[in-house]
Amino acid sequence: MSTAVAAEFDPTGPLVASGNLRRRRAVNRFAEAIATGAALLAVAVLAIMVGAVAVRGAAALNLDFLTHAPRVPGEVGGGIAPAIVGTAIIVGVATLVAMPLGVLVALYLTEFAPPRVAGPIRLTLDLLNGLPSIVIGLFVFGLLVSGRHQSGFAGAVCLAIIMVPLIARSSQEMLLLVPRPMRDAADALGVRRWRTVLTVVLPAAAGGIVTGTVLAIARAAGETAPLIFTTSIFADKTSFDVFGTALPNIPTEIYTLSQQDDPTGITKAWGAALVLVVFILLTNIAARALLARSQRRLTQ
Amino acid sequence: MSDRIGDRLLRAVCLAASLLVAIVLVEIAVQLLTGALPAIRRFGPGFVTGTHWRPNFDTFGAATLLFGTLVSSVMALALATPIGISIGLYLSLLAPRSVRDVVGPLVEMLAAIPSVIVGLWGILVLAPIVQGHIEPVLHGALGFLPVFGSPQTTGSSIFTAGLVLTIMVVPIIASVSRDIFMTVPRDVQDAAAALGATRWETVRGVVLPSTASGIVATSVLALGRALGEAIAVTQVIGAGNAIHGSLFATGDTLASRIANQFPGVTTELHKASLFYLALILLVIGLVTNLLAQQIVKRFAQNRSFAV
Amino acid sequence: MTELAGAQAPSALPPPPRMRIVADGAPATRAAGRDGAAAQADREIVFDLRDVTVRYGAKPAIAHITLPIQRNVVTAIIGPSGCGKSTFLRCLNRMNDSIPGFSISGQVLYHGHDLYAAGVDRVEVRRRIGMVFQKPNPFAKSIYDNVAWAARNLGLKEALDDRVERALRGAALWDEVKDRLKASALGLSGGQQQRLCIARAIAIEPDALLLDEPASALDPIATAAIEELMHTLKRRYTIVIVTHNMQQAARVADRTAFFSLDPTSAEPVGALVEYDDTQTIFTNPADSRTRDYVSGRFG
Numbered sequence: 087m088s089t090a091v092a093a094e095f096d097p098t099g100p101l102v103a104s105g106n107l108r109r110r111r112a113v114n115r116f117a118e119a120i121a122t123g124a125a126l127l128a129v130a131v132l133a134i135m136v137g138a139v140a141v142r143g144a145a146a147l148n149l150d151f152l153t154h155a156p157r158v159p160g161e162v163g164g165g166i167a168p169a170i171v172g173t174a175i176i177v178g179v180a181t182l183v184a185m186p187l188g189v190l191v192a193l194y195l196t197e198f199a200p201p202r203v204a205g206p207i208r209l210t211l212d213l214l215n216g217l218p219s220i221v222i223g224l225f226v227f228g229l230l231v232s233g234r235h236q237s238g239f240a241g242a243v244c245l246a247i248i249m250v251p252l253i254a255r256s257s258q259e260m261l262l263l264v265p266r267p268m269r270d271a272a273d274a275l276g277v278r279r280w281r282t283v284l285t286v287v288l289p290a291a292a293g294g295i296v297t298g299t300v301l302a303i304a305r306a307a308g309e310t311a312p313l314i315f316t317t318s319i320f321a322d323k324t325s326f327d328v329f330g331t332a333l334p335n336i337p338t339e340i341y342t343l344s345q346q347d348d349p350t351g352i353t354k355a356w357g358a359a360l361v362l363v364v365f366i367l368l369t370n371i372a373a374r375a376l377l378a379r380s381q382r383r384l385t386q
Numbered sequence: 387m388s389d390r391i392g393d394r395l396l397r398a399v400c401l402a403a404s405l406l407v408a409i410v411l412v413e414i415a416v417q418l419l420t421g422a423l424p425a426i427r428r429f430g431p432g433f434v435t436g437t438h439w440r441p442n443f444d445t446f447g448a449a450t451l452l453f454g455t456l457v458s459s460v461m462a463l464a465l466a467t468p469i470g471i472s473i474g475l476y477l478s479l480l481a482p483r484s485v486r487d488v489v490g491p492l493v494e495m496l497a498a499i500p501s502v503i504v505g506l507w508g509i510l511v512l513a514p515i516v517q518g519h520i521e522p523v524l525h526g527a528l529g530f531l532p533v534f535g536s537p538q539t540t541g542s543s544i545f546t547a548g549l550v551l552t553i554m555v556v557p558i559i560a561s562v563s564r565d566i567f568m569t570v571p572r573d574v575q576d577a578a579a580a581l582g583a584t585r586w587e588t589v590r591g592v593v594l595p596s597t598a599s600g601i602v603a604t605s606v607l608a609l610g611r612a613l614g615e616a617i618a619v620t621q622v623i624g625a626g627n628a629i630h631g632s633l634f635a636t637g638d639t640l641a642s643r644i645a646n647q648f649p650g651v652t653t654e655l656h657k658a659s660l661f662y663l664a665l666i667l668l669v670i671g672l673v674t675n676l677l678a679q680q681i682v683k684r685f686a687q688n689r690s691f692a693v
Numbered sequence: 694m695t696e697l698a699g700a701q702a703p704s705a706l707p708p709p710p711r712m713r714i715v716a717d718g719a720p721a722t723r724a725a726g727r728d729g730a731a732a733q734a735d736r737e738i739v740f741d742l743r744d745v746t747v748r749y750g751a752k753p754a755i756a757h758i759t760l761p762i763q764r765n766v767v768t769a770i771i772g773p774s775g776c777g778k779s780t781f782l783r784c785l786n787r788m789n790d791s792i793p794g795f796s797i798s799g800q801v802l803y804h805g806h807d808l809y810a811a812g813v814d815r816v817e818v819r820r821r822i823g824m825v826f827q828k829p830n831p832f833a834k835s836i837y838d839n840v841a842w843a844a845r846n847l848g849l850k851e852a853l854d855d856r857v858e859r860a861l862r863g864a865a866l867w868d869e870v871k872d873r874l875k876a877s878a879l880g881l882s883g884g885q886q887q888r889l890c891i892a893r894a895i896a897i898e899p900d901a902l903l904l905d906e907p908a909s910a911l912d913p914i915a916t917a918a919i920e921e922l923m924h925t926l927k928r929r930y931t932i933v934i935v936t937h938n939m940q941q942a943a944r945v946a947d948r949t950a951f952f953s954l955d956p957t958s959a960e961p962v963g964a965l966v967e968y969d970d971t972q973t974i975f976t977n978p979a980d981s982r983t984r985d986y987v988s989g990r991f992g
Contacts, residue, residue, distance in 0.1 A: 097821050097900030098804040101813040104820075106848040111816070114584035121480055124472035125489055128560065131553055132496045135507050142510075187403050194400035209679075210408045216607070216675040217668070218614025220641050221414065224648075224664045228417040247410060254407075280392040308500025311616045311645055318649065337502050344506045344621060352510065359503045370498050374491070483793075573830040580788060581843035581893065582820030591842055596833050 136363060143360025146353045152361070156322045156354070166358050168324040172333035176238050176317065177307050179328060180245035185299050187246070188253025189288075195254075196261040197283060215251035222247050223312030236317050238325075238333030244312035249302040256298025256377075260291040263384040293380035297373045304369040308362060310337035318342070336362050418668055421661030424654060433662055439627055439643075441652050446659035448666060453629045454637035455670075458544050458619065459612040461633070462551035467605050469552075470559025475589060477560070478567035490564070497557035505621030508550045509542070513622055516549065517541025521634050535632025542624030544637040550618045555608045562607075566600040567593060603681040610674035614667060616641035640667045736763040739901060739931045740785055745799035747780055749792060754780045755963035758799070760950060767923050767932045769946030769971065771939055773986070776952045777963025778935045782903050784808075785933065786822040787815050820847070823894035823930075827906040829886035831878035831893070836861075836870050839878045839889055843897045860896035863929075864888045865922055884915025891922065901931040909937065920945050939987055942971065949974040951983045 095104060103111060151165035191211070195204050222244050230240040264287050272282040288295075317332035325333055336358050343355035419426075425446065429436065436447015477490050521537035528534045537543075570593050578588040594601075616639075624636025625646050638646070640663045651657045740762035747754045755777035762768050770778045783789045784801055787808060801808040808818060831839050840857045849856065857874070861867040866888040870881070878889055887907060894902060908916035923945040926932060936942050942949050949971040955964035967974060967983045978984045 095821075095898075101803070101806050101808065101810075101817055101821075103814050103817050107814065107817055107820070110584050110587065110846070111814075114586040117586040117589070118480060121472045121476040124469045125476040125481070125493070127469065128473055128493050128496060128556060129489060132492055132499075134511075135496075135499065135504070135553075138507055138511050139503060187406065190400045190403035191407055194397075194404045198397050198400055199404070207404050207408065210411050212679065213672060213675055214407065214411055216610055216671060217414070218616065218641055218671050220614065220616040220644055221418070221664050221668050221671065224421070224644070224661065225414040225417045228421050228661075229413070232421075250407060278390070278393055280396040283396065304498065308498075308502065310500065310502040311641075314617075314645060314649060337500065340502050340506060341617065341621075344502070344509060355506060359506055362500060363503060366498055366500065367495060370495065371491075571830075573826060573828060574832060576788065577826065577830040577832070577890070577893075579791075580786065580819055580824035580826075581846075582816055582823075582897065583843065583846050584816055587846050591846075592832055 139356060139359050139363050142356035146357025147360060151357055155324065166336065166339060166354065168322060168334040169336045169339045169358065170361065171324045172238065173307060173335040175326065175328060176241045176333055176335055177245060177303060179239060179242035180249060180306055181299065181303060183242065184246040184249035184253055184302070188250045189257050189295060191254040192257035192261055193283065195258055211251040211254050214247065219248060219309055220311040223315040226312065227315040231316055236319055236332035237330065238317050238328040241313045241317035241335065244316055245306040245309060248309060249306050252302040252305060253299050256301065257291070257295045260294030260298065260380065261287060263381060264290045290384065294377060297377040297380060300369055300373040304366045304373065308337060308366055310341050313338050314341065415668065418661055418665045422658055422665045425658035425662040428655065437629065441656045444653065444655050448663060450627060450629050451638055451640045451643050451663060454544060455613055455639040458547045458551055458639055459609055461548035462555055462612045463605060463609050465552040466555040466559055466608060470556045471563050471601060473560035474563030474567055477564040479585065479589065493557050493560050501554065501615060501618040504550055504554060505618035508546065508618060508622040512549065513541030513546050516546050521545065525634065532631040533633050535634050537634045538624065538636060540624065542622050542636055543634045544623060545633040547619045547623040550622055551612045551615060554615060554618065555612050558608050558611060559604055562604045563601055566597045570596055599681055603678045606674055606678040606681065610671055613674065614641055614671055616645040620645045736766065738762065739764045739804060741802040743800040745784065745797065745801055747784060747789065748796045750794035752960065753962045756955065758965050760965055760968055762931065762933060763948065764931050765927055766947040767927045767934060767945050768948045768950065769942035770933065770935045770950050770952060771942045772952035774937065775961065776954050778952055779905055780963065781952070782905050782933060782935050785903055786824055787818050788824065790815065820897065821900045822903060823899040824903045824905065825890050825894055825907050828910050829883060829890050831886050831889050833879060835875045836878050836889060837874040840892050840896045843893065847897055849897070856896055860892040863895050863926070864892035865918060866892055884911050884918060887911060887915065887919060899930065902926065904932065904934040906935055906937060908941065943975050946971045951986060953982055953986065
């Protein structure tokens with residue numbers, strides 16, 4: 087028995103730090119301070135960035151800005167209405183393509199795929215998810231633009247490629263949450279697989295699938311690199327010709343304006359950035375709240 | 387029976403969708419290869435070591451871009467990993483529930499900000515601050531190290547690009563590491579606490595060792611994100627064309643060079659060289675993604691880390 | 694085991710009172726009759742709980758517990774599931790603190806100091822009062838590192854090898870692992886892992902040892918090994934053991950406290966029914982509920 091240790095440490099003494107505990111407590115406090123500081127730093131950076139966008143963008147924001155087309159560069163006034171419409175169209179088309187595809191892939195993975203096949207498909211989705219978006223832009227450029235012309239549709243295809251893995255993953259998670267008893271009940275009633283899937287499983291997971299899609303939209307709406315290659319050269323007026331011409335859009339608008347030295351252009355860039363940030367943050371918040379609710383409903 | 391046809395039809399449609407996804411991935415590689423072919427034929431693998439990029443002279447080499455990509459990404463990772471892990475620890479083990487439910491989503495919001503806006507803020511807000519305050523201070527204090535050379539005039543530099551990348555990558559590391567830390571079983575943490583260990587000692591002795599592989603995989607994934615970032619980087623990196631020793635010099639990365647020069651591309655060889663850069667970027671992106679997955683698989687955790 | 698002394702204890706201190714909850718809820722004591730093992734009459738009180746009530750949020754878990762625990766004896770806490778035995782145990786080293794909504798009233802005195810006073814250092818408390826949990830929870834480290842970890846934290850780095858060996862011997866595990874100290878602790882069997890957890894706890898030589906159903910996840914042979922340990926460990930440590938196995942209490946404990954759900958309260962709340970020498974609890978309990986429980990009529 088080590089009497090040396092027992093002597094250092096009197097169990098009947100007051101319950102305050104003994105031995106080296108005071109130093110260890112200081113180290114602990116330091117570590118906690120760093121962790122807290124890091125979190126505060128992140129929140130501060132977010133506040134500074136969003137704050138800058140809000141303050142500088144507000145200067146540009148007025149009804150005109152949102153509803154009118156731009157004037158000649160250098161002229162004060164005008165707005166980003168064409169870009170707003172164009173982004174809506176491009177993202178809309180992308181969603182029309184990506185959502186069914188993503189849900190179908192998720193269905194295949196959860197309902198039909200044998201394990202040997204499911205693995206590679208999941209791997210493919212993960213790889214696509216991790217690809218730099220500029221690579222996707224170059225791909226669609228080679229596929230649809232090269233030799234022809236830019237188009238809003240080409241931009242939509244880029245965004246769809248980005249959205250499919252996201253929608254597939256979140257749909258998968260929602261489909262897996264649909265309780266087994268629900269499917270078993272349908273099976274026991276002798277209902278065919280396809281009916282069960284379409285009339286029982288999908289509706290149950292629908293809420294979550296939709297919100298997962300909304301999150302993917304929020305992500306795609308901010309993508310710039312792929313659009314540079316596919317829909318960045320356009321006339322600054324509102325157009326609905328998705329297949330025929332490049333459509334104006336907010337991300338490339340911001341990018342182009344940011345490269346120029348024109349102060350009025352810079353202000354417009356901040357204004358457009360504000361519109362984009364507000365849209366993305368609101369969509370994110372709403373979608374996450376709804377997603378949590380759908381998950382809770384399915385797991386109760 | 388029509389019902390059986392229904393089953394087969396649904397299965398076939400779902401299978402077709404999955405195959406389409408796989409085909410797209412393969413097609414991407416094919417397209418890039420095809421686009422880069424002229425440059426591959428002209429320069430071969432030596433492209434990777436060529437240090438000159440002169441469109442007017444039909445000379446292209448990726449070395450300066452690989453250098454810029456490497457330096458900016460490594461710098462971002464060196465900064466973002468400790469910060470991200472600290473935030474992850476804070477959110478999972480330190481923060482009271484009410485704080486965690488606010489700060490957690492805020493950190494995730496940081497990841498949601500589009501890169502073009504981060505870049506815009508980078509040029510107009512961050513770069514002047516870096517150029518006016520941060521770089522001179524670092525140069526003054528540590529200028530004997532060639533890494534901290536004299537600041538440029540505009541604040542566009544590899545250093546600024548590294549900072550921008552750090553901001554974009556920290557939320558990924560923070561969120562995923564927070565999720566990982568929350569999977570450490572309560573009972574081992576209780577055991578450590580019952581042995582009279584401080585919270586930091588529990589983190590250092592129990593939490594971090596048992597999650598080490600997951601954290602590494604997260605960093606690799608974050609690295610992949612940083613390597614591929616084009617827009618925010620190209621807005622703040624200054625499109626430099628040489629390899630400098632100083633972080634404060636201008637530079638360029640694979641992705642940002644493509645974003646910068648493609649819209650104004652001149653010759654066919656120029657275009658093919660940019661495709662060649664994209665091909666290299668594709669390979670790097672796939673390798674880091676696979677590496678991250680291997681790390682995860684090897685240490686038997688079942689999560690998909692692609693964010 | 695305890696001896697029933699026929700004579701009155703010769704020392705000046707009064708013998709430990711027998712406690713009993715009477716129908717109106719007030720604890721009653723009875724003058725020591727046949728009770729009072731002389732050897733225990735003047736034992737120092739290590740844990741002195743006075744009217745302790747624990748709540749999680751608004752719900753009380755245990756109420757009005759008054760219970761002195763003596764030095765260098767094994768005190769067993771028995772009772773049916775859900776009557777707050779683990780909650781009680783975790784009060785003694787402040788491991789309940791991390792449970793949300795936890796609040797405690799009354800006093801928990803440890804060597805006369807209130808464990809829950811302001812300014813008490815929780816980490817220090819746990820250094821002095823060790824705990825072994827129901828399910829073995831070794832760290833994912835080597836056997837040696839498991840035992841040495843806390844000692845290293847405390848700065849007890851000299852003669853670490855000796856300390857580890859002593860701890861493993863004290864937990865009756867040394868012979869089985871001495872040739873593979875660097876092997877992972879996760880490769881040990883359940884019984885060995887639990888003994889490793891005991892070794893880990895005694896490696897830093899605490900003052901008291903709390904065991905929360907330490908053998909409930911183990912097979913009979915491993916259980917017997919753990920029970921054997923209690924007899925040797927109590928020479929050095931004050932031991933409080935929670936067990937749902939009455940026979941185990943009868944085998945290892947000197948004093949036994951019987952907890953049950955208090956019938957006088959509206960919601961189920963754990964209360965101390967009877968506390969006495971083990972032999973008395975099992976052969977001649979004062980309270981009918983104790984008698985019912987130990988004779989197997991319920992719980």
